[in-house]
Amino acid sequence: MYPKSLKSIHKLGQKATEKRISSAWWSKRILFDARPADHLWFLSTDFPPGEVWDAYRAYNEFLSMQLADAGLDRQSARVRDCANRLFFAQLLNPETGERGLKLVRASFCHYRHCFICQWRRSLRAKAILMSALPEVLRKYPNTRFAVLTLTVRNCPIADLRQTILSMNRGWQRLIQRKDWPAQGWIRGVEVTVGEDGTAHPHFHALLMLPSSYFSGAGYVSTKKWVQLWKEAMRLDYDPYCDIRVIKPRLASPSSCDGRETHLDAVFGAVSEVAEHVTKTEIFEGVSGAVGYSAKAEYLFHCEPDWLREYVRQVHALKFLTSGGVLKGIFKDVREGEDKDVLRVGGKASVEDWLAYCWQPKLRRYARKRDAG
Ligand SMILES: [Zn+2]
Numbered sequence: 613m614y615p616k617s618l619k620s621i622h623k624l625g626q627k628a629t630e631k632r633i634s635s636a637w638w639s640k641r642i643l644f645d646a647r648p649a650d651h652l653w654f655l656s657t658d659f660p661p662g663e664v665w666d667a668y669r670a671y672n673e674f675l676s677m678q679l680a681d682a683g684l685d686r687q688s689a690r691v692r693d694c695a696n697r698l699f700f701a702q703l704l705n706p707e708t709g710e711r712g713l714k715l716v717r718a719s720f721c722h723y724r725h726c727f728i729c730q731w732r733r734s735l736r737a738k739a740i741l742m743s744a745l746p747e748v749l750r751k752y753p754n755t756r757f758a759v760l761t762l763t764v765r766n767c768p769i770a771d772l773r774q775t776i777l778s779m780n781r782g783w784q785r786l787i788q789r790k791d792w793p794a795q796g797w798i799r800g801v802e803v804t805v806g807e808d809g810t811a812h813p814h815f816h817a818l819l820m821l822p823s824s825y826f827s828g829a830g831y832v833s834t835k836k837w838v839q840l841w842k843e844a845m846r847l848d849y850d851p852y853c854d855i856r857v858i859k860p861r862l863a864s865p866s867s868c869d870g871r872e873t874h875l876d877a878v879f880g881a882v883s884e885v886a887e888h889v890t891k892t893e894i895f896e897g898v899s900g901a902v903g904y905s906a907k908a909e910y911l912f913h914c915e916p917d918w919l920r921e922y923v924r925q926v927h928a929l930k931f932l933t934s935g936g937v938l939k940g941i942f943k944d945v946r947e948g949e950d951k952d953v954l955r956v957g958g959k960a961s962v963e964d965w966l967a968y969c970w971q972p973k974l975r976r977y978a979r980k981r982d983a984g
Contacts, residue, residue, distance in 0.1 A: 694721035766810035796936035
């Protein structure tokens with residue numbers, strides 16, 4: 613099952629939660645009593661993006677149960693307590709009269725596999741990438757972006773760590789080759805699960821390719837990528853590889869400054885990638901590069917033994933790296949984890965804060981209705 617939209621993510625989370633709701637484990641750990649909904653204002657009603665919070669928090673309920681089943685009680689408790697309360701400042705745009713909410717305080721668990729924390733980390737990584745791009749594109753105006761996927765054969769879950777470490781060594785050999793074409797790159801590791809329970813670690817990389825890549829001798833076909841990766845990994849079989857170039861949008865005909873037009877087009881293409889990460893395969897590729905280590909559907913459907921082993925195998929492995937002219941851009945991804953929520957934006961003051969609590973039975977964030 614591969615949920616595409618948030619709606620289906622939410623549904624999956626609800627279904628999963630309903631499946632377990634009667635278990636003894638669950639009933640002992642209810643944090644808030646569900647009150648009748650007419651006493652509550654929902655976050656998703658006050659603020660439509662709140663639906664995303666509901667969905668990820670519902671995910672965490674189930675992940676917490678999965679972790680408990682796997683005997684990881686401490687981690688289970690951390691995930692269950694992540695972002696139980698969200699404080700939003702009310703913002704008012706005096707010009708348009710538009711009302712908005714901005715998160716100002718929440719307490720996060722920072723557990724590596726927590727859905728909320730992973731989601732926020734991937735948002736931060738995308739924001740860092742997007743803020744670095746204008747400068748990068750000024751320096752390399754003719755660069756084009758491509759998403760490269762590199763895989764190896766599935767391995768038993770017990771060999772996952774060794775497999776990822778050997779892929780890291782393979783990647784190092786690959787980027788040190790004379791014919792390595794990219795000026796800069798971002799690379800993420802993703803692990804999916806085969807039907808037989810084997811692990812399928814693979815790399816998604818966003819590459820910056822010079823214009824020479826597309827002219828004659830510099831071009832690397834998919835077949836050539838397979839060969840390069842096979843040699844770098846010292847494999848005796850042809851691994852599956854995929855390369856997709858991101859096409860810049862067509863510049864508007866009214867625009868006359870060639871250089872700026874190109875920059876706009878490339879920037880436009882990349883911002884689309886970062887903003888609409890689930891729309892096409894390319895977007896999924898980039899999402900993979902900055903997103904999750906293992907997608908929710910795998911963690912939801914795996915056996916407790918598998919999950920326990922997965923957590924052990926990937927412990928302290930770095931999944932998001934960058935190099936070339938993008939080297940080091942993510943060094944602050946983790947350090948900035950709480951900073952963004954402590955800044956109050958706009959003209960909002962402390963009195964304007966609204967507190968939403970997670971309602972496990974309703975699977976939504978809600979606040980009490982104001983009296984009257
Ligand atoms: Zn968390």
